[in-house]
Amino acid sequence: MMKNNLDGLKDVYGFTLVQTLKSKPFKTFVLILFVIALVSMPLIELITNGPSRESKTSDISKVCVIDETGLPLADYSSIKENNLYKDIVFEYTDKSADEIENEILEDDSGAILLHITSDMGVFNMRYINSPSGKVSEMELINLSGFIEDIFWTNVISNLGVTTEQKERLEEPIITDFKFYTGEVDDIEEEEGSRFGVTFEEYYFALFAFVCITMLISYGGSGIATTIVTEKSTKLIEILLTRIKPMAIIMGKVFAMLTVTIIQLSSVVLGLGLSSLIYKNAFNSDAYLPEFLVRSLGSSVFENVTLANIIVILIMYVLGFIFYGFLAGLTGATVSKIEELREGMVVYTFLTIIGAYMGLALPIIGLQGSVPSGYAHFAFLFPISSVFVTPVYLLFGKVTISIALLAILLLVISTILVIIFTSKVYQTIILHQGNIIKFKDLISISKTSKEAR
DSSP, rough: HHHTTTTHHHHHHHHHHHHHHSSSSHHHHHHHHHHHHHHHHHHHHHHHHSSSSTTTOOOOOOEEEEESSSSSOOOOOGGGGGGGGTTEEEEESSSOOOHHHHHHHHSSSSSSEEEEEEEEEEEEEEEEETTTTOOHHHHHHHHHHHHHHHHHHHHHHHTOOOOOHHHHTTTTOOOOOOOOOHHHHHHHHHHHHGGGOOOOHHHHHHHHHHHHHHHHHHHHHHHHHHHHHHTTTTTTHHHTTTTTHHHHHHHHHHHHHHHHHHHHHHHHOOOOHHHHHHHTTTTTTSSSHHHHHHHHOOOGGTOHHHHHHHHHHHHHHHHHHHHHHHHHHHHHHHHGGGHHHHTTTHHHHHHHHHHHHHHHHHHHHHOOOOHHHHHHHHHHHHHHHHHHHHHHHHHSSSSHHHHHHHHHHHHHHHHHHHHHHHHHHHHTTTTTTOOOHHHHHHHHHHHHOOOO
16 A cells, blocks of 8 residues: 555656756755855965965064973974964073063064963963064964974973873863762763763854754755645646655655755865865865864764764754655645745744754753753654754764664654654645644544545
8 A cells, every 4th residue: 555655756756856956046055055165165264364375474473482391492493394484483582571571562573472381290381472463363373283282292202201191191181079969860960961062062063953954944845835836836636646645745855855965965065175175275284274173173073983974864864854744744734835934833843942952952061061861852852863963973972872762763753754644645735725733634634544
């Protein structure tokens, strides 16, 4: 019976896909996404570092170094191998920090002071530049990264520490005090602390939430719009003479999924070309701007494995199918295109609820501990899991078993939506008149047989 219900699915899929790809809004949207992705890397570099390294050098002309650590002086001349800093002069001085600071504050030629001190084994690097000078804060931050790398290499070499020992020494030491009363809340608080996020993870999660919300909203809107358009033009009545209702909605869902994949592919292609343009235009050894790499941090990418990527892709595909069927069902309850916005209220509400349930995790996690019960509910609940579980799996804060359980629940929920849709779709797809309410759908599902 299911096979008969799917007769014509391929035709609906091909027709919807071709019509969508030929539409002007689709072409415009894809072009905008591609252009934004294409210029992203060079634009980030221009904003953070200015024009090409080959045509411009840093506004920092001289670095006055006062090193009071007692260690042999580090040689920072290798920084000049970078074309951006080729004209910088590193000057070691025995003058007092106050004296040099006064000179720097009155100097607007691009000189800065680097004052390095040591207190109880803690090194402090203080940078001073003239407030009236032309050296920007971003330039200081970028240069400090190179200086700190050389300084720590010098420290390690003088202490006789091996590379492996250096890596262990750089690992953070976290001291935490827990006072237990024997209550269950104490255990939940300890478990919830592992869902905390860093600023880098927070911004990455926020970006991911925005992207997936846009894709689900765009895809759902496209599915509902095509269904309402065909209903209002009576085209749906012609289709129903030879194609089963379930084939219609499934064909449209999979067509819009393909459209979404094409849109993502255009973004990936644009980012790939943007990285190549950045590497060649700015004579860089890397494919990503240094500012972007430092902003994201290593914690965002340290759990990128083949298994995790596969699980993430499966979750996104299932999530789109789940919301796609909800959008198709919602669109079938509307008879006129001008009533679509009102008819999509339930779908939009569910999307917003799912997105905000997921977004609450990094927001709370940035402040500290996340309630463990709420976190696991958001990871597993089908409405919210697609927004948050893939991101937290990438962060290493969700185990693969939790992600697989979320996929299982998402599959079950999608099947239930499909079964419910099969009971009501044939009746509501021909409905003309007022928007069908959810309670009416329940009544129809109880009285209608599965479409044959």
